Amino acid sequence: MVALTAARLASVLATFLAGVVAARLLDPAALGVSGVGLTLGWAVAIVANGGLNISAIYFLGRRPEDHRRIVAAILGLALVALVVAVVLTGAAGLVVGNLVLDQQTPLLLVAAAVMAAATIGYEVVGSLLLGLERRRAYVWADVSRSVATFAITLVILGLVSRTAEGYVLATGLGVAVPALATLLVLRRVTGSLRPRFDRALSRDALRLGLAGQVGNVLTFLNLRLDLLLVPALLRLDLAGIYFVATRVSEVVGQASTAASSMLFPHVAGQSDPNDTTTTERTSRLTLLATGVVAVLLAAVSPFVLSLFFGPVYRRGTQALLILLASMLPLALARILAADLKGRGRPGLVSIGTGIGAILTVIADVTLIPVLGIEGAALASLLAYAGTAVILLGCYRRVSGGRLLALLPRPSDIRDVIALGRARLRPSAAPAAPVESVEPVESGADDITAVEANGGTVREAGRS
Structure with missing residues (x-):
């Protein structure tokens, strides 16, 4: 988890710089349109992949x-998902153009389709690497995704097309590069990339994946619906300011995405299905890390927004502070969702996130017209908290684990420091610290993961 969090923070730095470039080269209204295009691409990718990432890891x-048969079947389904993504982008784009942007933007739809297809490819291949326990390869893919996104954004916005469509396309191509690179790694591991349409396995994969994917779609609505409602209910320039605030707040979410990514496959492969020790420790350390980073970023948020993005984006300071607070319940919800998926109960995750999605819609529609972008941020806080409460009940019922054991305690501060030192001095780290880190490993996000010193998740759990 520590290794993947570090990789994610490096990725966030590159993504942050790409956002700075976009904010400096595009006006807030164009950046708001970019947020709509990116949200459309992400939404289509979430819907079209059919939960293949969940099924692959499980x-x-x-x-x-x-594993050879499973990889071939998942790749076959992924090809179908890519076709579905292109069709869905065109259909959803017509609706978004009319209701959100008040105009049709064909080039934006093309860029969003590239974004959707690249995201599906990256998530599916990444989940296969995680399931095959090639976590180090996944970490490098995550880093290369951010570096490629930053470099391509510089080239396209600086030299080719200084438009919202250019920014969305650059982001999509930045995801496509590591997706193609990880395919080569996958081929080396399995010996073949030939897809296979296996009816029995495909049926099982879709049954499990779709049950969990409903939860992923609803989680996405919790996270991103405001990026569509703000431009629809307010102005595009405010949407651009809010888009920047959400991207900055994502820095705080990296620990929880890394932890949930590593926890999912560990729980799925652990020898004792009733064991909750890893989930409890992961939750405590993740909440502690999330809280510390949120406080530090909150202290410098006005400076960050105005210096890096421009004085006009200082308007988003209050919304950013609320979003930073919302990262704590979101982190807990991610950990609990990863645990429940690993126990083969993705349907319960869908119930929890479904309730959160309902809260998101009600709160956004109620608060955005009254409070503006601060209302959108407050709606996110309420929705994340509601989702976390529901998933706490589901976790307690399924695992029987103690809820208080999920909350940080003073001794966890020493653990965080020790884990950081272990990663900084890997040659001096004994086997025990590696085992204590490895249980925090999981599947792939927003599905993502990291290879920790060559050991497998199951082996670490048993030892």
Whole structure:
């Protein structure tokens, strides 16, 4: 988890710089349009992939002896998902153009389709690497995604097209580069990239994946629906300011995305299905890290917005502070969702996130017209908190774990420091610290993961 969090923070730095370039080269209204295009691409990717990332990690963890067949079947379904993504982008783009932007933007739809297809490819291949326990390869893919996104954004916005469409396309291409690179790694591991349409396995994969994917779609609505409602209910320039605030707040979410990514496959592969020790420790350390980073970023938020993005973006300071507070319940919800998916109960995650999505819609529609972008941020806080409460109940019922054991305690501060030192001095780190870190490993996000010193998740759990 520590390694992946560090990689994610490096990725955030590159993504942050790409956002700074976009904010400096585009006006707030164009940046608001970019947020709509990116949200459309992400939404289509979430819907079209059919939960293949969930199925890949779960079945590879449960059936390691059958990994070639599983990989071939998942790749076959991924090809179908890519076609579905293109069709959905065109259909959804017509609706978004009319209701959100009040105009049709064909080039934005093309860029969003590239973004959707690249995201599906990256998530599916990444989840296969996680399920095959090639976590180090996944970490490098995550880093290369951010570096590629930053470099391509510089080239396209600086030399080719200084437009919202250019920014969305650059982001999509930045995701496509590591997706193609990780395909080569996958081929080296499995010996073949030939897809196979396996009816029995495909049926099982879709049954599990779709059950969990409903939760992913609803989670996405919790996270991103405001990026569509703000431009629809307010002005595009305010949408651009709010888009920047959300991207900055994502820095705080990196620990929880890394932790949930590593926790999912560990829980799926652990020998004792009733064990909650890893989930409890992961939750405590993640909440502690999230809280510390949120406080530090809150202290310098006006400076960050005005210096890096421009004085006009200082208007988003209050919204950013609320969004930073919302990262704590969001982090807890991510950890609990990863645990429940690992226990084969993705449907419960869908219930929890479904309630959160309902809260998001009600709160956004109620608060945005009254409070503006601060209302959108407050709606996110309420929705994340509601989701976390529901998932706490589901976790307690399924695992029987103690809820207080999920909350940080003073001794966890020493653990965080020790984990950081272990990563800074890997050659001096004994086996025990590696085992204590490895259980915090999981599947792939927003599905993502990291290879920790060559050991497998199951082996670490048993040892």
